[in-house]
Amino acid sequence: MQVSSMNWALLLRRALAVTLVTMPAAPLDAQEAAVTSLMGVVFGATGQPMANVQILLDGTELVALSDTSGYFRVDSVVPGPHTLTLSKPGFEVRRFRFTLPEQPQQQIDLGAILLDAQRESFAILGGTVVDSMSVEPVVAAQLKLDDEIVGLTGPEGRFQLTQVKAGFHTLEARRIGYEPLPAPLAAVTVEGEEIYAAGKLREFYERAQTGFGHFVTRSQIEERSARVASDLLYGIPGLQVTPSAFGGNTVRLSRVTTGCRSPVVFVDGVKIYGADLDGALNPEDIAGIEVYTRASNVPQVFNLQGAAACGVIAIWTR
Numbered sequence: 001m002q003v004s005s006m007n008w009a010l011l012l013r014r015a016l017a018v019t020l021v022t023m024p025a026a027p028l029d030a031q032e033a034a035v036t037s038l039m040g041v042v043f044g045a046t047g048q049p050m051a052n053v054q055i056l057l058d059g060t061e062l063v064a065l066s067d068t069s070g071y072f073r074v075d076s077v078v079p080g081p082h083t084l085t086l087s088k089p090g091f092e093v094r095r096f097r098f099t100l101p102e103q104p105q106q107q108i109d110l111g112a113i114l115l116d117a118q119r120e121s122f123a124i125l126g127g128t129v130v131d132s133m134s135v136e137p138v139v140a141a142q143l144k145l146d147d148e149i150v151g152l153t154g155p156e157g158r159f160q161l162t163q164v165k166a167g168f169h170t171l172e173a174r175r176i177g178y179e180p181l182p183a184p185l186a187a188v189t190v191e192g193e194e195i196y197a198a199g200k201l202r203e204f205y206e207r208a209q210t211g212f213g214h215f216v217t218r219s220q221i222e223e224r225s226a227r228v229a230s231d232l233l234y235g236i237p238g239l240q241v242t243p244s245a246f247g248g249n250t251v252r253l254s255r256v257t258t259g260c261r262s263p264v265v266f267v268d269g270v271k272i273y274g275a276d277l278d279g280a281l282n283p284e285d286i287a288g289i290e291v292y293t294r295a296s297n298v299p300q301v302f303n304l305q306g307a308a309a310c311g312v313i314a315i316w317t318r
Contacts, residue, residue: 036100038074040110042066042086050115056085081280084110091115094200096268097317099280110270116202126160129153129173141175200268203301204288204316212297214238216289218318228278229286229315238293238311239263248278253293253311260310263293266302267315277313287318 042050049070057063057074066072074084079100086094094115129138137157143150145161146169153159153173174180208215214236226232230249233241240252251262265272267281292298293311302312 034079034102034106035075036077036079037107038077038084038110039107040072040113042070042072042113042115044091045114045116050088050091053086053088053115056087058083059085086113086115088115091117092200094268095317096270097281097285098267098270098272123164124160124162125164125171126158128157129159129175130157131178138173138175138178141173141178144172144174145169201288201316204290204314207290207299212292212299214291214293216291218287221283221286224283226283229281229283230277232283232286232289233291233313236291236293239291251277251313255293263291263311263313264302265313265315268317269301269314281315281317285317286315288316290314290316 042053044050049066049068051066051068051070053066053070053072054062055064055066055072055074057077063074064072077100079102081099082097084096084098092115094113096110129141129143130136131138137153137155139153139155139157141153141157143152143159143161145164150161151159172180204215207213208217216232216236221232224232228248230241230251233239233249233251238254240254241249242252244250253260253263265277272280291311291313292302295309295311298312302314
């Protein structure tokens with residue numbers, strides 16, 4: 001059976017969120033420390049295995065390279081908090097943050113991991129052309145960006161250029177009766193959600209445009225004085241957030257659902273089990289949160305292993 005590259009990409013995106021399968025091994029001697037082996041297979045967007053992907057544990061420690069089949073394995077990972085980073089030149093970096101419990105030796109299979117090719121960053125450039133003496137708007141002034149004619153100013157002298165690539169540019173305005181005025185553009189900081197058009201948050205913002213679910217962006221997080229991660233869930237319809245006896249909060253579904261007390265939690269696209277939300281994540285580490293409290297709204301990428309019936313909280317880290 002022949003599978004197109006598009007079908008492969010869809011298959012891998014769905015497989016990515018399945019993972020974190022725990023496989024207990026034989027009991028260890030009392031003196032032997034519990035360790036964990038992490039493994040996975042790295043693919044590109046068209047479904048081809050990716051070799052020589054660098055696997056780093058907790059920062060800059062290179063612990064493995066993927067082989068020609070995309071497979072990698074990291075052994076002897078001790079209990080505690082860790083960050084696993086996958087990187088290769090020309091591709092977006094993927095990071096997994098997790099905490100290993102104090103348990104006997106186990107294996108965690110991260111399954112199929114998709115690396116997206118890096119995409120160029122673009123910005124929207126707008127402004128107004130005015131007469132230097134009267135400060136009146138100049139209509140129909142010709143605009144050149146890096147020696148390429150890109151448009152004319154409108155009735156009020158305004159213009160807007162889309163898809164301007166990141167980098168240094170020169171914008172020039174010309175009009176009969178006026179001297180040409182080149183304007184070198186200084187470094188511009190683009191603020192807002194569109195800066196996440198590439199990378200692991202791309203789909204987060206794409207889903208935010210659909211109108212389904214509830215979304216908390218980084219700018220909204222910064223506006224709140226969240227003490228713990230679950231504080232960011234206050235006020236989301238369908239959730240009950242109540243203080244717990246241990247200093248954090250208890251997050252429950254407002255509606256009664258058979259077999260479900262709390263939504264299923266994903267961190268950076270990976271389903272986590274028995275998660276202590278406040279113990280595992282700090283508000284400063286969170287880039288975005290999406291919440292789905294009804295089965296009909298859960299995106300297919302999270303609709304795995306009964307997640308839809310219980311609702312989903314998907315957290316994306318910075």
